[in-house]
Structures are given as C-alpha cells and as structure tokens.
Amino acid sequence: MWTIFFTIILFGSRIEGVPRTDVTVSGLSSGAAMTAQLHLVYSSTISGSGILAGPPYYCARGNSKNVDECLYGPEKSIPVEELISQLQSYASAGTADPTSNIKNDPVYIFTGKYDPVVFPDVVKLNAKVFLSFGANIKPNYEMHATHGYATENFGGSCEIPDLKYFINNCSFNLAYDVLNHIFGGNLTKPGQSVPLTGQFITFDQPALMSPESGGVSKD
Ligand SMILES: *[C@@H]1O[C@H](CO)[C@@H](O)[C@H](O)[C@H]1NC(C)=O
Numbered sequence: 048m049w050t051i052f053f054t055i056i057l058f059g060s061r062i063e064g065v066p067r068t069d070v071t072v073s074g075l076s077s078g079a080a081m082t083a084q085l086h087l088v089y090s091s092t093i094s095g096s097g098i099l100a101g102p103p104y105y106c107a108r109g110n111s112k113n114v115d116e117c118l119y120g121p122e123k124s125i126p127v128e129e130l131i132s133q134l135q136s137y138a139s140a141g142t143a144d145p146t147s148n149i150k151n152d153p154v155y156i157f158t159g160k161y162d163p164v165v166f167p168d169v170v171k172l173n174a175k176v177f178l179s180f181g182a183n184i185k186p187n188y189e190m191h192a193t194h195g196y197a198t199e200n201f202g203g204s205c206e207i208p209d210l211k212y213f214i215n216n217c218s219f220n221l222a223y224d225v226l227n228h229i230f231g232g233n234l235t236k237p238g239q240s241v242p243l244t245g246q247f248i249t250f251d252q253p254a255l256m257s258p259e260s261g262g263v264s265k266d
C-alpha cells in the first residue's frame with residue numbers, strides 16, 4: 048500500500064534576511080516519512096518541507112511491529128515525546144544536525160479526511176514534533192480527500208483512492224499550496240496551462256535496496 052512520491056528541490060541562490068529556501072524536501076505517504084526524516088536530521092541543509100499523508104519521524108522506533116499503528120493509529124499509542132527526545136539524543140551525539148536549525152522553518156502538513164492508508168490523527172503528530180522545535184507549520188487537514196496527491200484538475204475522484212497513481216482531482220492545487228508556504232507565501236499560482244520547465248528525475252528504488260529488504264517495503 049505504501050507508495051513513494053518524493054521530490055527534492057534545490058536552488059543555488061540565497062537571499063539574505065529571509066529564511067533559507069535553497070534546499071527543501073516534500074513527499075507523499077512513505078515519501079512523507081522520508082521527508083520528515085530528512086528535514087529533521089539534515090536541518091542545517093534542508094530548511095523547509097511538505098509532509099503529505101505520512102507518519103511522524105521515528106514512528107516505528109526501529110521495530111516492524113509498530114508499523115501498523117504508524118498507519119492506522121490509535122495515535123495515542125504513538126509516544127510523541129519519545130520520538131522528539133530520540134531526535135534530541137541523535138543531535139547530542141552528533142548523528143543529527145542541531146535541532147536549533149528547525150526554528151522558523153516552514154513545514155506544510157497535509158492529510159485528507161478520508162485517508163484510509165495513513166490515518167489523519169497519525170499524520171497530525173508531525174505537527175507536534177515540528178512545533179516542539181519551533182517550525183512554522185501550515186496545516187491542511189480539512190479536505191474531503193483520500194490518500195493521494197491532490198490536484199486541481201487531474202486524476203481520480205478526490206475521495207476514492209487511485210491505487211495506480213495516487214493522484215486525485217480535488218479541485219485544489221496542493222503542489223502550489225505547499226511550495227507557496229515553503230517559499231514565503233508570495234508565489235503566483237499558475238493558470239490553466241503553463242509550460243513545464245525544470246527536470247523530473249525518476250529512479251528505480253529496488254536498485255538502491257539491499258536484497259534482504261526487497262519486497263518488504265519501498266521506503
Ligand atoms: C475534476 O473535478 C471537477 C470537480 O468535480 C470536475 O469538474 C472536472 O471535470 C474534473 N476534472 C477531471 C480531469 O476529471
């Protein structure tokens with residue numbers, strides 16, 4: 048059921064005096080788990096993120112027995128304080144960047160009300176983790192959306208999982224809303240047809256896995 052949609056945005060330039068946005072990361076589902084992980088651990092490099100329909104950092108605590116509660120809850124059984132203190136101990140040990148970098152970083156958190164894959168109450172725990180480090184959160188929790196990437200005018204119906212592509216027509220430009228939050232709130236929303244620029248890079252995940260992990264997860 049896990050799917051990855053994962054983007055890293057790199058910009059070469061920096062503007063003094065405003066929060067850094069030269070490297071941000073966003074992802075959907077297990078890509079959102081990866082996003083939270085990257086932002087929290089590499090916070091001196093990554094300064095903004097879009098966490099879309101994924102569980103909080105360190106949710107499974109290294110044990111596959113915990114995976115189900117990181118999808119379906121109940122969220123009360125997920126020890127958020129322990130997740131936070133784990134990151135702090137990694138930072139103290141020097142295996143994660145200092146958490147002071149996370150302060151004021153823009154973080155967008157999306158969960159659809161009808162998500163049957165990663166339950167909304169689980170996704171919302173991301174806010175507790177990032178708020179404890181002073182991030183600037185924009186929540187999007189109210190859409191009547193399923194588990195998938197919400198678009199303005201493309202994909203399956205908003206409420207019903209599109210198990211092939213996980214892209215849903217919710218009459219809402221989620222990609223724009225995420226980037227607009229991450230980049231300070233002044234981006235212009237694109238019109239109906241905009242020529243695509245930039246570069247999409249796809250890669251084969253199994254090629255990067257050790258053989259033992261094949262078939263278990265695509266994380
Ligand atoms: C997207 O949804 C809207 C509202 O339901 C609908 O009017 C539009 O035709 C849909 N677009 C596509 C491509 O299915």
Ligand SMILES: *[C@@H]1O[C@H](CO)[C@@H](O)[C@H](O)[C@H]1NC(C)=O
Pocket residue numbers: 231232233
């Ligand atoms: C956004 O644009 C408005 C109007 O041009 C400007 O006053 C404001 O400072 C801008 N905000 C950011 C974060 O750049």
